[in-house]
Amino acid sequence: MSGDFLFQAVIYLLAAVVCVPIAKRFGLSSVLGYLLAGIIIGPYLLGFIGEEGEDILHFAEFGVVMMLFLIGLEIEPKAFWKMRKTIVGMGGSQVALTVLLCFGVLILLGYNWQSSVSIAMALALSSTAIVLQTLKEKNLMDTVYGASSFSILLFQDIIVIPMLAIVPLLGTAQETAAGGHDAGHVSLLDNLPIGLQTVLVLLSVVFVVLAGRYLPVLRVVARTRLRELFSACALLIVIAIAYLMELVGLSPALGAFLGGVVLATSEFKHELESNLEPFKGLLLGLFFIAVGASINFAMIIDSPVRITLLVIGVIALKAVVLFIVASIFKIKIDQKLLIAVGLAQVGEFAFVLLSFTNQLGIISSDQLDLFLVITAISMTLAPLLSIFNERLILPRIGTKESEEKPMDTIEKKHKVILVGFGHFGSTTGRFLRANGVEPTILDHDSSRVDLLRKLGFEVYYGDATREDLLESAGASEADILISAIDDPDAVLEMVQVLQHKFPNLKLMVRAKSRVDAYQLLNAGVTHIYRESLDTSVRVAEEALHFLGHRKYTIHRQAQNFKKYDEESLRRLADKVLNSEEYIFKVREEIAQQEALLKEDLKRGSIEEEDTSWDSASMRARISGDSGKVKE
DSSP, X not given: OOHHHHHHHHHHHHHHHHHHHHHHHTTOOHHHHHHHHHHHHXXXXXXXXXXXXXXXXXXXXXXXXXXXXXXXXXXXXXXXXXXXXXXXXXXXXXXXXXXXXXHHHHHHTTOOHHHHHHHHHHHTOOOHHHHHHHHHHTTOTXXXXXXXXXXXXXXXXXXXXXXXXXXXXXXXHHHHHHTOOOOOOOSTTTTSOHHHHHHHHHHHHHHHHXXXXXXXXXXXXXXXXXXXXXXXXXXXXXXHHHHHXXXXXXXXXXXXXXXXXXXXXXXTHHHHHHHHHHHHHXXXXXXXXXXXXXXXXXXXXXXXXXXXXXXXXXXXXXXHHHHHHHHHTTOOHHHHHHHHHHTOSXXXXXXXXXXXXXXXXXXXHHHHHHHHHHHHHHHHHHHHHHHHIIIIIHHHHTTSOOSSOOSOOOOOOOSXXXXXXXXXXXXXXXXXXXXXXXXXXXXXXXXXXXXXXXXXXXXXXXXXXXXXXXXXXXXTTOSEEEEOOOOHHHHHHHHHHHHHHOTTSXXXXXXXXXXXXXXXXXXXXXXXXXXXXXXXXXXXXXXXXXXTOOHHHHHHHHHHHHHHHHHHHHHHTTSOTTSHHHHHHHHHHHHHHHHHHHHHHHHHTTSGXXXXXXXXXXXHHHHTOGGGOOO
């Protein structure tokens, strides 16, 4: 193992460890942190890694390979079939319109038709890595934006297969026009006729599908019960598929994606995921670092105006196309903006397509460098554009009155206002309704509001941090406002508005964690409900019951535990988290709670009411045989 390799590994990992926490500290995406790390350590700034970016791009390719295998593993054929109309409709429309418009612009800029087609196809693709990572970080996969984005990205991943098959035909056409051109070695099939190449490519894809379904490799390895061998086998599958695809001239990443889809219905799916998951996050991070490091700042310095205009033009063109496609499918304005901005960047497959077209002589090396820079810059700008859209545009446009959906004219006012109607809020709302209390329900997801209204709920659309909406919802006359929002920042912002404008309104606020509860307590909220507390204690209750403890005793102890924990929470709220004082106080509180619970258990065991629910006599009467009941 060379010292140079170890040095580069140290630099990559150190850059990630330093830059990503800084990005998260300022509320930015981890993707942006990785990209900035790559820019800093890349060959055109500090120059720690990569000779002209070549080593970086080679290293990045395996990150994409692993990522797409795991993405494919999550896509079951049945789910894919159900989504076929959205995938083909939205994805097909986006790719076709983008390719057509980009082709026209490139022709006007003086490119020949072969170059224009190949570059347009590359620019039509968006970044699966960036978009899916962002959706998962922000828990947006279940929204209209998340589902639509996934459908478009999935179609793009699939359409790369015919795109890669088309590129050699463009190269052949250009060779004929130019009187012959040596494109260089691309794959083992180069010297074969085009028709035979196509047949062999299709046969390799069929082989991957059949091997994934019928070869018993995983079953044989699983019988050894050696986890490290199963991990090795999982890596072997990914690398072998990628290598096979590379031999026949296809993208290794695309081959890995296909292999993942084939194995998505395998009984070893979850075992593969658990073995490869530790690699996934790190490799994705290293891929983003590689993208940042591949930005050619020398070219940017030489032609800043030209590159700036091209980057803006590509992003704007893709955003407009995405907005039009979303409008055709009647998606709400806020979700349309998220889709348009979220997928406007050029994707990682562009690196593959552009490099392939350069090898075939369709585009020159200068053109390759230019569009690689445009691709890398657009990917770097993607997280920043999303932040700009979410914080500055959506609050002004996405929540305003539109022709499709007024922000809200709330005619009925109730004593209870419920903000947020996801999984947590809907349970609360249904229980209130079942007991005769009709709350005024607010939610910021316009598509979810439409669905809930069809289901019979009176839900209103709007941003609950806005004073005018809260006033319209009857906050000045209501008795209680229940917050079921899962975004801690939005909750704190809403609490500040409510405390300032509606001080008499009782607040009952959901907290996702103990840390969120500390923040709410320090903000002056007294009625806080940690979503994990009741469930966690209930699990422990059930476990103790299975071990033979009386249910009544356990229930009483659980109530005492929650009471002591709530009291402890309030005493610890003003301490600095993870400070020495906080740690000392926590240890002291835990010891005190355990002592109190032991005393409660000891005292309860000699009291008659301890057997109220499950005494021996009661169970004997139920079973009809008192002599056989045991404590």
